[in-house]
Amino acid sequence: MVVNNVNDINKLECRDKDYSVSISGISGLSVRIYPNGKKEYYLRYSHPHIDGKRPRMMLGKIDDISLYEVKYKAESILNLVSKGTDPKAIHQQEQVNKYAHLKNATFAEVSQAWRDNKMASRHQGKSKQLSFSESTLKFWDLCLGYMCREIGDLRMNDITSEIILNVCEAIQNNENQAIFVGASTRLYTEKVFSFAVARGLCDKNVAIDTRGELAPANSGNHLPAITKPDQFAALLTDMFTFKSASKITLEAMNLLPYVFVRSIDLRSMRWQDIDWDNKLWEFSPIKGEGREDMVSHLVVPLATQVIARLRGMQSVTGHKEYVFASMRASRNPYISKATLVQIFHRLGYKDLQCAHGFRASAKTLLMEQPELRYSDIVTELQLGHRIKDTHGGAYNRLDEIDTRVQMMQDWANYIDALRNRSKEQP
Template identity: 60%
Template structure:
């Protein structure tokens, strides 16, 4: 077996011991799968000056390094070996010299270098993610961009972040993100000997939490949720594809952007699974970059109905009107809930909070925080600091998603008193 795509890497099973699977097209390049779930690219080669030695170089984690980049690096190593050069020597020298020009650099210059580093040799980040980096870091650049790294104090960093959190928009999340990305820039510089300390580190825990601002509206009580489901089922004020997306949201409780950009090719009909890369997971340390959503029988049935309409399109919820957007827009979903009378009460994103709360609190469900968080696409650390794999607790999650679908169908169809 050889690896040809990222999807094939994601499907590699976790075993009780390390094992290697070769990568197509590059001699010596493999993916190593470890028992705790880590997958990394490794390159094994014959030492140019010691034929009996076969060193192994770790190129990077598969979550951080794209398959194309791993193959490019593998071919570069083979080229160096053909010239009689040990690639480890080149790597060491490059790591020493690559950033020497940034000694005593300003914060602005260091931000530029950090962003370049993020975009080079790692996974491709969406333009929206890059724009968010700029939004957050520009607050700090305006305040200390011309100062050298060792001239910036923790007090100034904290003041800038608090100023963002306390502005007219009450941008709690953005202020916390300013601190986070400033910390990343300092870590980048400190690890390469480009500054003497990480001035952002002492500010950790000193700001309002990212999620402590105004929350998006969500209904979390069974009685009110049942009414919402009935209103959605009876709503006819939108196009057929939009109605299908609206009524699928409660069953899968993913983010609006992820259901709107859902691809037919990501659906595994045989196993009733939907595997995709969450848009918000790109560049986020708290979000997975690959999520598996088990599809309940009700969901499969609904998707089959949509397939009759958009099955020839790339996207499940393709925009059938002449539009710049290839799939239905965020505004379209939000406006539908407003028209149903739920402005300020519930929104498309709110189904995540609804599902999380009801799955954990209702007696007939009672699923754990770990399982629900995994299904929401949040990264969870175990007691040893290792992150859960995207397929962890998959059997439990398959059962949970079917139980959830049955539960909300019963809510919607019940005429009896619903017990809290």
């Protein structure tokens, strides 16, 4: 099959799996169609120096670049190849060179470059997110703003671990008791230095030496969570019988206890990340990006009860990218954090249970209840925490998967039994 013009491309329909269709006129040029409806132009060419190798370059999305421009771009690339130049190598060199002016620049300048790079990668990468949320951007600016006010005018190679630690300790010791902000400021400062070292902008990531020297981000008051079976049963019943919200919000709320992931990961759940055949949901936790204590990928076994709920949701949002897609005119493509926060307040559980609290509820009950009694390692793996074995190696995303599959089904059966028992009581 070959397409000749934009009308032909627009007529290409989505399938269960992504596929490519050749574009007439230029050898190796094609359009790739994804299950979520996205379409991108690609060019595959013969490597000028390595026989048999045919690299592939993404030339743009159909909404961002015209077919005429794509063909011109493809012809220019093929012209370079014919002269013995690898276009990918040129592109990579341009990426390196664009930061050359920041060699040993000030912290303020490099931190802004880090932020700009993160924004650009989110738009161009595979995360499928439209952009970082406004709250995320504000938190970056808050944390790095503290650091820039204190050391923003210092050159990267002149900054020491002691200087970074002093700034972060001052944040944690201020009158607001900002433990979390101080720890997060240290983390983001380390990210800025990592960005700089990788691009040759400074000699060393001195922020690494501050690890473990501050009060951790989760110290202080814990988020509210119910961990007693009878109280948890009452909560499940109240959630199940509550009807004063949209179907999408109610389904998200009632699915949360079964999977006990972070609110942001549940709310941004994508249909394409669900493996229906193996009953698995695999994704990259948003809060795990760059965190040394959390996994970058998480596999959540889906109990039969969860599969049934998700099948029911397909008639509502199956045509959308996100399972819990926002139906309002909003920049957020899925339901907001405030939506779940408010629903627990309306249920009467303010200061007793929050969306994030189901992680603590599940871990405690899974380890303590006689009919469950799962180990700390298995529950921590399912929570997406990075842990080490006795030899110092980190468990990977599929470790203990068979046990976790059984655990998640046992957990679903357990909380169903709790809810049913609670409803039968007078």
